[in-house]
Amino acid sequence: MNTELIISMGLVGVMLSMLFMGLLIAYYGSSKTRNVGFVFLVVGAGLAYYLAEMGMDAHPTVSFMNGMLAFVGGMIGGIIGIIVFLVAIIKS
Amino acid sequence: MDMSTDNLDIMQFFVSMLIVGIGVALLATGMFTAYFGAGKSQKIGFALLFLGAIILALVIDMAFGTIDVMPDQFAKTNDDGDLIFMNALVSGVSALGGMVIGMFVILFVLMKVDTVDDLEDLDLEDLEDLDLDEELKKLEEELNQADNNDEEDNNSEEEK
Numbered sequence: 001m002n003t004e005l006i007i008s009m010g011l012v013g014v015m016l017s018m019l020f021m022g023l024l025i026a027y028y029g030s031s032k033t034r035n036v037g038f039v040f041l042v043v044g045a046g047l048a049y050y051l052a053e054m055g056m057d058a059h060p061t062v063s064f065m066n067g068m069l070a071f072v073g074g075m076i077g078g079i080i081g082i083i084v085f086l087v088a089i090i091k092s
Numbered sequence: 093m094d095m096s097t098d099n100l101d102i103m104q105f106f107v108s109m110l111i112v113g114i115g116v117a118l119l120a121t122g123m124f125t126a127y128f129g130a131g132k133s134q135k136i137g138f139a140l141l142f143l144g145a146i147i148l149a150l151v152i153d154m155a156f157g158t159i160d161v162m163p164d165q166f167a168k169t170n171d172d173g174d175l176i177f178m179n180a181l182v183s184g185v186s187a188l189g190g191m192v193i194g195m196f197v198i199l200f201v202l203m204k205v206d207t208v209d210d211l212e213d214l215d216l217e218d219l220e221d222l223d224l225d226e227e228l229k230k231l232e233e234e235l236n237q238a239d240n241n242d243e244e245d246n247n248s249e250e251e252k
Contacts, residue, residue: 005179006186013190014197021198036205040198066105067183073106074184077113084114085121085140092132 009067011047018044105180112151112181119144155181 018040025037118140125137155177 002179002182005183009183009186010190010193013187013192014194015190016187017191017194017198021195025198025202032205033202036201040201066179067187069105070109070180070183071187073109073180074113074188077110077115078117079113080110081114081117081144082121084118085125088136088140089125089133092136 005064005067008051008064009071011051012068012071015044015047015051018047104177105183108151108154108177108180109184111147112184115144115147115151117144119148 022037022040022042022044026034026041027037029037122137122139122141122144126134126141127137129137
């Protein structure tokens with residue numbers, strides 16, 4: 001159970017970084033770097049397709065969605081923490 | 093694909109990781125500010141550090157029920173007998189680990205790809221046409237002229 005969750009959530013993390021970094025590199029890069037950005041985008045899209053279509057059959061959906069909830073919660077919590085830090089520093 | 097939210101443990105997964113995220117962010121920013129800050133900023137850093145440590149201590153208590161300060165609300169188990177909070181923690185950490193691995197892969201590929209060709213896009217013809225000796229002579233002449241003007245101004249003030 002935990003192994004499946006770790007693998008699927010790890011793939012989600014790789015997919016997110018590939019998609020976002022691929023977008024940035026494909027937009028701001030030039031010549032060879034831009035081509036590499038497009039490759040990252042394709043890899044990210046492929047991972048997203050795998051997770052949405054095939055991965056869901058292999059991994060329990062509810063556990064996966066709970067994992068996504070936990071990940072999004074952690075990210076939002078981190079952002080709130082940084083906002084608290086910025087408010088405290090700017091207001092002082 | 094079942095996308096219904098009936099079976100999702102929003103409280104156990106989302107809120108628990110939200111609190112962990114706030115705690116980790118406060119602890120990390122507090123450590124940096126307390127170490128590198130000075131005066132008021134350093135005091136704020138210690139306050140953030142203290143707040144982050146308290147939040148994480150409460151989370152540990154909620155996860156393991158060791159301190160008995162708060163009700164053991166995150167120590168619930170699912171049908172398989174797994175601790176729900178531990179699953180949330182494992183999910184969040186593995187997703188962050190995946191993101192870090194993805195970033196390393198991107199950095200590795202970018203470093204391996206020869207991006208020197210990008211310099212071809214720059215227009216280097218202007219630089220090649222520059223005669224550095226001539227430019228240096230011009231600069232020296234301008235400086236000498238400026239010095240001479242200053243000396244003339246000083247002499248005229250002294251005569252007055």
